[in-house]
Amino acid sequence: MTRTPSSSRSAATLHDVAREAGVSLATASRVLNGSTRKVADSYRVKVEAAAAQLGYTANLSAQATARGTSAVVALLVADIADPYFGQLASGVARGADEAGLVVTIAITERDPQREVSLVRALRGQRPRGLILAASRTTGPDAVGLDPELEAFQSMGGQVVMLGPAPAGIRSIAVDNAGGARALATRLRDLGYDEAIIIGAREGIQTSDDRIDGFTRGFTADGGRIRDVVRCGFTRDAGYDAAETLLAGEVPTGTVIFGISDVVAIGVMSAVRDAGREVGTDIAVAGFDDIATGRDIRPGLTTAHVPLDELGYRALHATIDDDWDPAQPALPVEPVVRGSTPPRG
Amino acid sequence: MTRTPSSSRSAATLHDVAREAGVSLATASRVLNGSTRKVADSYRVKVEAAAAQLGYTANLSAQATARGTSAVVALLVADIADPYFGQLASGVARGADEAGLVVTIAITERDPQREVSLVRALRGQRPRGLILAASRTTGPDAVGLDPELEAFQSMGGQVVMLGPAPAGIRSIAVDNAGGARALATRLRDLGYDEAIIIGAREGIQTSDDRIDGFTRGFTADGGRIRDVVRCGFTRDAGYDAAETLLAGEVPTGTVIFGISDVVAIGVMSAVRDAGREVGTDIAVAGFDDIATGRDIRPGLTTAHVPLDELGYRALHATIDDDWDPAQPALPVEPVVRGSTPPRG
DNA sequence: TTGTACGCGTTATCAT
DNA sequence: ATGATAACGCGTACAA
Numbered sequence A, B: 001m002t003r004t005p006s007s008s009r010s011a012a013t014l015h016d017v018a019r020e021a022g023v024s025l026a027t028a029s030r031v032l033n034g035s036t037r038k039v040a041d042s043y044r045v046k047v048e049a050a051a052a053q054l055g056y057t058a059n060l061s062a063q064a065t066a067r068g069t070s071a072v073v074a075l076l077v078a079d080i081a082d083p084y085f086g087q088l089a090s091g092v093a094r095g096a097d098e099a100g101l102v103v104t105i106a107i108t109e110r111d112p113q114r115e116v117s118l119v120r121a122l123r124g125q126r127p128r129g130l131i132l133a134a135s136r137t138t139g140p141d142a143v144g145l146d147p148e149l150e151a152f153q154s155m156g157g158q159v160v161m162l163g164p165a166p167a168g169i170r171s172i173a174v175d176n177a178g179g180a181r182a183l184a185t186r187l188r189d190l191g192y193d194e195a196i197i198i199g200a201r202e203g204i205q206t207s208d209d210r211i212d213g214f215t216r217g218f219t220a221d222g223g224r225i226r227d228v229v230r231c232g233f234t235r236d237a238g239y240d241a242a243e244t245l246l247a248g249e250v251p252t253g254t255v256i257f258g259i260s261d262v263v264a265i266g267v268m269s270a271v272r273d274a275g276r277e278v279g280t281d282i283a284v285a286g287f288d289d290i291a292t293g294r295d296i297r298p299g300l301t302t303a304h305v306p307l308d309e310l311g312y313r314a315l316h317a318t319i320d321d322d323w324d325p326a327q328p329a330l331p332v333e334p335v336v337r338g339s340t341p342p343r344g
Numbered sequence C: 001t002t003g004t005a006c007g008c009g010t011t012a013t014c015a016t
Numbered sequence D: 001a002t003g004a005t006a007a008c009g010c011g012t013a014c015a016a
Helices: A015-023 A027-032 A041-054 A060-067 A083-098 A112-125 A147-153 A176-189 A205-219 A235-247 A261-273 A307-319 B013-022 B025-034 B043-055 B060-066 B081-098 B113-127 B145-154 B174-189 B207-218 B235-247 B261-273 B308-318
Strands: A072-075 A102-107 A129-130 A158-162 A170-171 A196-199 A222-231 A255-258 A283-285 A302-305 A333-335 B072-077 B102-107 B128-133 B158-162 B170-172 B194-199 B223-230 B257-258 B284-285 B302-304 B333-335
Touching: A015 A027, A015 A041, A060 B060, A060 B113, A072 A083, A072 A112, A072 A307, A083 A102, A083 B081, A083 B102, A102 A112, A102 B081, A112 A129, A112 A147, A112 B223, A129 A307, A129 B128, A147 A158, A158 A255, A158 A307, A170 A307, A176 A205, A176 A283, A176 A302, A176 A333, A196 A205, A205 A222, A222 A235, A222 B261, A235 A255, A235 A261, A261 A283, A261 B223, A261 B257, A307 B102, B013 B025, B013 B043, B025 B043, B072 B081, B072 B113, B081 B102, B081 B261, B081 B308, B102 B113, B113 B128, B113 B145, B128 B261, B128 B308, B158 B308, B170 B207, B170 B308, B174 B207, B174 B257, B174 B284, B174 B302, B174 B333, B194 B207, B194 B235, B207 B223, B207 B302, B223 B235, B235 B257, B235 B261, B257 B261
Parallel strands: A072 A102, A072 A129, A129 A158, A158 A170, A196 A222, A196 A255, A255 A283, B072 B102, B072 B128, B128 B158, B158 B170, B194 B223, B194 B257, B257 B284
Antiparallel strands: A102 B102, A302 A333, B302 B333
């Protein structure tokens, strides 16, 4: 059955280009996609002209099946509306664009169960790489993920995790402990003697590291951690936790350390709604340095994590064959703003 | 050449499953993927068992080439780190997940040139749909986009634009003019008599509509628009524009309307850095109602756009065959917060 | 250098 | 209901 060359309803195929240019499929393929170029210029121009005229674009799916490897990298985040993941995704997208890769994105909604099934579903795309940015727990509800990741890797895909990862899985480390420690030290220098930590539940590595680092830094020379309470990673969770906290006694001059900026921003709102003032009355600090923290008043004291760079590195850990697993953790620097004024 | 059944380096194929289950390729395909099910239960269980044991997952690329249609929807945004686009993408992802579709994301960086080339590149994926969320201009620098979109559509893909679109292209309308008008009216009711508008440059439909609506509402019963200045859609652009503005004379009681919340937040910072107070001195209003606006102090008065819903609808406009082009525009409601206190 | 022919993993048509 | 088998669009040995 012969097909009409005109644009019926589907895109121009390599076949069409070859016929239009009067060359073979192989030749057309070589000039348009093949890497090593050994085609006579006379043919080359003909093919390119035909391709341009027909508006030909290689079918990535077909290429993927033929090559056995795709040009897509999958990104798994907890919530793309969260500025933390937004900035991260931005870095991933930038790196992917540079490398000519396509990014597909999936949302876990912070549901470990869903995370597992998503990884499974994502496998269908046969992505070259998979970036896991959804915060991971070391606890029992991570069950089922590891086998799924192994399956992914044994398929030839490269898994990259943000933060701590099991052995055999690439990861981009962030100096959570060191950053939190430095932040706590700065707060001590500012004159704070008492702190309350609002962290995620135990087993979330990122949270545990930040809590440990903060505690170490704050208590090193006499500071006291009044309490460590637990909540989720959202603004509302931070608000609720702080609200409960403030129902009890929280003396003036206490600094509340939220496990992330998003949480800390919730804390700030709760402090105000409890009739207290953020800063001179109750100080608040966060972690991550999302853009919002610079625009709120008072500005949010935090620890700067280079989120865009983090995403960019993750993308490269996904595609670079000679990736070095022994990279130093991304440095995290404290940033002091108005939410933690010096105590007189 | 026979292939070893064991997991060498690539995923289990349908072929493997069929052989393992002792059935034909066709049968395996039918139970695993085919819609109409006409397979004996005895075979069905065998196939399912084999698939489970081998960890089989259908290769989407192969399916796409065979079926002639893919399961991916492409999303084009200006900047995924911008909370506006983040919330939008969230709605898109939710809808896609429900429909069993994959979302690929690309960033225009607000470069019209780049936008065109991205659409072209995206065609390679043969996505079922393309959602254009990068703000579009009616001006001359949109050159080259329309042909590219037509090429995409003639390929069988469904293009959906946010906001106004050329004839023949589906779009999700937002009541920018009405929302801005209502917001302006509310500001009048609060006692504001003078306003300054910071908009995007002319030709950006969304901006023009909001400016027109605001102007109409504000001047309807005697309010005065002191000035209309132009800037980009970013926080920094808003800051710079306001900074310039404040170098001149801006009387107390003036309200500055930023074309989007992101811009308005930049304006708020500039106002403060100019030594003025946000609210009682200079009031500020925005548009969109991004999450940040609720957490900053004072809270940002704005017009609520249901961004998540917007994304969700866009996704459905992409895949629903019986989509109704005559849908009413998404309603936009004013939200008054502390940045525009009542004037005594 | 160029073309032929086969394989990639899956779907769908057609007999059986 | 089931099983061969021809597509799908492309890459790539291998032959010419």
